[in-house]
Amino acid sequence: MSDQQSEGMPRQSKRSRGGSAPTIYDIAKLAGVNPSTVSRALSQPGRINVKTEERIQAAAKELNYRVNPIARALPTGRTNTLGLIVADITNPVIFGIVRGAERAAADAGYTLVVAESQESGEREATAIERVMPSVDGLVLATSRLADAQIKQIAARKPVVVINRALEGVTGILPDVERGVGQLVAHLAELGHRSIAFVSGPETSWVSRRRWEALLAAAPERGMTIVEIGPGVPTLDGGTAAISRVIASGVTAVVAFNDLMAIGLLRVALERGIAVPSQLSIAGFDDIFGSDFTSPALTTVRTPLTEAGERAVRHLLSRVSPQPDGRRVNVESLLPTELVVRGSTGHPLADAGA
Amino acid sequence: MSDQQSEGMPRQSKRSRGGSAPTIYDIAKLAGVNPSTVSRALSQPGRINVKTEERIQAAAKELNYRVNPIARALPTGRTNTLGLIVADITNPVIFGIVRGAERAAADAGYTLVVAESQESGEREATAIERVMPSVDGLVLATSRLADAQIKQIAARKPVVVINRALEGVTGILPDVERGVGQLVAHLAELGHRSIAFVSGPETSWVSRRRWEALLAAAPERGMTIVEIGPGVPTLDGGTAAISRVIASGVTAVVAFNDLMAIGLLRVALERGIAVPSQLSIAGFDDIFGSDFTSPALTTVRTPLTEAGERAVRHLLSRVSPQPDGRRVNVESLLPTELVVRGSTGHPLADAGA
DNA sequence: CGAAACATGTCAACCGGTTGCCAAATGATG
């Protein structure tokens, strides 16, 4: 019974299907060695006799062999894949992150799977559960999860968060103070004495940080500053804030992000308010399109592509430690910088009155 | 050194690691059945006695079991993953495609891996080779590969291409005529008698299609039309074309895409040309930011999110045929439509002279 | 009441690699 396999015609030999991709068994047969030798030759160069290795390489090339990443992942647990979870793929702030992450991953021979949570914590948790088993690590950009949830995930797989400070979890964070300092100095030089900050969502860590930085920098230059908000971080969120901005009597307004700033800019122009002479407007992030406006938007740029890149490189350094000791410096903050365009300028002499 | 693992405690029993994820073997033990029964209970509801199935479900829930997609993929070949290859993730035309594709994939419980070719055919081929073994199908958006290469790939795995017509390969294509017809009608109604089309790259299938549609529609309305180009499909590409546009004496210009249109708009305003009274400008795609300009851009919208969605849904229908016969209608073209904003208007009476 | 039809669950092979252990071959050393 047990030898029913061996009797009769030479029923298709154990390993060798027709159309399918070649396996190490095919190579082994062709090179006349054991499959395990092939595996070693391919993944641990040097472990095998040079002569044999060459023979195996030649056979592999002849068969046009590609290692099956799934078969490799099963025993090793390493998938050569990273996950990137974003709240909203079409949010321009995210694009850069995705690009940077994808590049860094591709450079290292890693594949990137992208999942979108659509701003929902629940969907985010689902998406994470789905990709978790098949990734070596996760980048959480703009996560909507609670700190505790993130920590729990970080305990299972390496995790890097972007734009969020979290005890025990690596975070890629911007040097908000730098860009804000430049912005405030810029406005002060132009002659502004009062600023309004139109803030974003109450729960936004980034919005809070930006506000704190402004709150610290403005008085140093002898400027007054007020916060208006919270508001939704969209064009409409900016539009909705205009009345309060005007009522506050400031000559310059800084919005939580470029989208809100553009909303402010549009509604201001509609109402016949001259920008920048009557009202200077600035935003954050330097998103795609922020220079499409007339006047173009002055903004504090956050290097988002670099954020994505760093996040992935740090993840990789934990997933597959580099022998040469190169380590990604995640301690240093991402440098932000002011981009001066047309939406900020000297206030009219009488405007400050 | 090598046996530090095995000394001491009674080396872990065959199936049951501590920290690791639970397996069907753990469930089997808990429910007192054979692992294969667990597998069937989980993947073929009904094949198993209801009573037993319940017991297994309970055990699975208790252990918080999640199927290991990699282990499942190895024997079945199905990975529940789709690949999306794009030329440039940060190209705003792509965003919508990515979002639509991701949503459709997530809805079906599929994971999406995204790879960027950075406009290089070689990188694209590499990226495809890398993801090929671990996906069930591929969406090629804005491929830079030759027709023959794509056909070769399509012979190995299900492939859907976006914005490209290719014998034997499913393509998601826009109904260019519809939007162009609306645009031409709109311009004619405004009183324009002459149009210039600033074209994109010579190799762009889409640019050619748009030009052909314009060429067919304009004369029907008694308008003259000229082509200016080819040019690079960027802001600068638009900017560079302004002199030739002015020289042509037209009152309306249609750019290959919104980016070029915005470039034209900006340089026109810089030169003191009034938009739309002296020159009406329109673009294609309705990209993010096309309404940030002053005046906002009139454009022919292509439903990119739907393109991504359709591409994935069609792929899914081939990968895992729906029992209910629902099929994705890929034959019908994606409806494009005119979005009228401020950059088009009545030409000045004397401008046509 | 016996046989055929059907339902249910087990066995064991398999997907395609990886890797610990070991035997044989080779080389170095005294």
Next chain:
DNA sequence: CATCATTTGGCAACCGGTTGACATGTTTCG
């Protein structure tokens, strides 16, 4: 030339599911 160290490559178990073949138990029906 004997002895020991080092290479080299094979054996076989393993990763975690899936699935065809089959044995057993249960129903149905002539």
